[in-house]
Amino acid sequence: MQGIGQSAGKSFAYLLGVYLGDGCVTTMSAKGGRYTYTVFRLNSIDPDFIEATRAALADLGVERIWVSCHPVKKSSKPNHSLTAKAENLCDEMVFATYAKTKLPPMKGWTRAEKLAFVAGLMDSEGFVAANSNTTNRRFYMGFKCCDPWVPEFRDLLESLGIRTGKFSTEAPLRDGYKAPQRFAIKMQSWIDSGAKFRIARKQNRVDEWGAAGAYERRARFPRQAKANLRDFTPNAGASR
Numbered sequence: 001m002q003g004i005g006q007s008a009g010k011s012f013a014y015l016l017g018v019y020l021g022d023g024c025v026t027t028m029s030a031k032g033g034r035y036t037y038t039v040f041r042l043n044s045i046d047p048d049f050i051e052a053t054r055a056a057l058a059d060l061g062v063e064r065i066w067v068s069c070h071p072v073k074k075s076s077k078p079n080h081s082l083t084a085k086a087e088n089l090c091d092e093m094v095f096a097t098y099a100k101t102k103l104p105p106m107k108g109w110t111r112a113e114k115l116a117f118v119a120g121l122m123d124s125e126g127f128v129a130a131n132s133n134t135t136n137r138r139f140y141m142g143f144k145c146c147d148p149w150v151p152e153f154r155d156l157l158e159s160l161g162i163r164t165g166k167f168s169t170e171a172p173l174r175d176g177y178k179a180p181q182r183f184a185i186k187m188q189s190w191i192d193s194g195a196k197f198r199i200a201r202k203q204n205r206v207d208e209w210g211a212a213g214a215y216e217r218r219a220r221f222p223r224q225a226k227a228n229l230r231d232f233t234p235n236a237g238a239s240r
Helices: 010-020 047-059 087-096 111-125 150-159 187-193 200-211 226-232
Strands: 024-029 036-044 065-070 079-085 126-130 139-145 164-169 181-185
Touching: 010 036, 010 047, 010 087, 010 111, 024 087, 036 047, 036 087, 047 065, 047 079, 111 126, 111 139, 111 150, 126 200, 139 150, 139 187, 139 200, 150 164, 150 181, 181 187, 187 200
Parallel strands: none
Antiparallel strands: 024 036, 036 079, 065 079, 126 139, 139 181, 164 181
């Protein structure tokens, strides 16, 4: 594993994105409480997210990785859990992100490494949602998180050619909670940049949207040709 300040490698870059998102560094106690050790943990409903993280850890030489699955009350989807004993790697992730308060320094990173980092964060906090009544698009894409580096992440996406939309701050879920920040992502620019989710559930929606072709065929309610619209216009064809 290469040190901070050098090219991190795609696997480490991906893990940094996961850590800033859904991942965490914590401690566990050995049997009998004789000593504690540092571990990296991740929980997800998506087994392919867990597998992508496991593969990145293994690529960096981490050998002690445990993956499990168990049902969750009030949910039809089980929880997949990953725990890895990787104390040096955990220390590097905490140091590089100032304990999850900043994006890591990316001087010297390649475009591929930056896209790997984006994939880790988007797998964690990004979304590709089905359409609501407020928009005509079949799917819409965005990012939502409560951490202070969200504007910085938006700038990173823009630097990679991934266009973003309106930025907003929502009301906290409860008193004492952080205020979520969110912004939209232009899906065509995500495709054009070469960015991809590792979670198939999200990427499949992007692929479906992209495969549809022109805007009119991607829309939930495709636009009708002007000639057809005239048939529904009062007094269509009347002279002016």
